[in-house]
Amino acid sequence: MRLNGEISYMNEEEKENDRNLPSFSISGGFPAQRTHVVGYALTSKKIKSFLQPKLEGLARKKGILFVAIDPNRPLSDQGPFDIVLHKLSGKKWCQILEDYWKTHPEVTVLDPPDAIEHVHNRQSMLQDVSDLNLSDCNGKVGVPKQLVIINDPSSIPDAVIKAGLTLPLVAKPLVVDGSAKSHELSLAYDQFSLSKLDPPLVLQEFVNHGGVLFKVYIVGEAIKVVRRFSLPDVNKCEVLNNSGVFRFPRVSCAAASADDADLDPRVAELPPRPLLERLAKELRRRLGLRLFNIDIIRELGTRDRFYVIDINYFPGYGKMPEYEHIFTDFLLSLVQSKYKKRAVNNT
Secondary structure (H helix, E strand, O other), X not given: OEEOOEEEEOOHHHHHHHHHOOOOXXXXXXXXXXXXXXXXXXXXXXXXXXXXXXXXHHHHHOOEEEEEOOOOOOHHHOOOOOEEEEEOOOHHHHHHHHHHHHHOOOOEEEOOHHHHHHOOEHHHHOHHHHOOOOOOOOOEEEOXXXXXXXXXXXXXXXXXXXXXXXXXXXXXXXXXXXXXXXXOEEEEOOHHHHOOOOOOEEEXXXXXXXOEEEEEEEEOOEEEEEEEEOOOOOOHHHHHHOOOEEEEOOHHHHXXXXXXXXXXXXXXXXXXXXXXXXXXXXXXXXXXXOEEEEEEEEOOOOOOEEEEEEEEEOOOHHHOOOHHHHHHHHHHHHHHHHHHHHHHHHO
């Protein structure tokens, strides 16, 4: 399905599930006229952007009720829940959730705290991409050459030389904690400026990509891709004539959509469907996550060379076109799957 420059991928199994979702019957193992309760533990910012009236209204029509979780009260005293949807940080919350999950295995938790922690570190989040071999899917996917710096900014220039990284370099905070600062980028043009950076951080070689990135939203098995403006290309003259560190805000989030822009077709062409489906499937399995997005760039001058530059858990779905339908269908598919398994176990 294609809408206003975006593309949504859904396989035949998903389409079949989508057709069957609204219909529940006792003979099929599903409860009749039952409301499915989704408890949510989200930051106030996430609540505002995600739980929009249109989403809640559509959810009610499909028999889904969103109920706020009080993280200061025992989870077992709240609910009962069919699904727990969360995006809170901190060891205390993670322990509360893990303890609850052990005593309520019938509840679907989106997603496991330990899996989420894996993508809160930019060193570990991209390791799973590095280990993939997708050369048979109409393209190649890798990660930019990168270096992790934990402390001592004065050691960065020598470490960069030793690692063989080529300037300019994109500097990103090592830890992604949900704050605006954790998504800020810096572009370092020369060796001298590297010592001005603030570890812990990840340094990535800058790859020219036509100033456009592809934000690939994953909701269960559904995939939706949108174009976003990104950092502009850098030529050799700029590298030679510029010095210092240039700081940028959260590029892929703050930038306007590039779907309606007059772009070079070679830059605007979306990544091949088989490549994205295989990448999403492999990362779902390796990361153990069902709600995330992948930021992908295409190397300028190529059609089939892609790089994953970031992975984010439970991203800003409110900015994803038609997210209300995609997300509510996903929640219903989880409920459907649970009752199917229960019916099989009871036969």
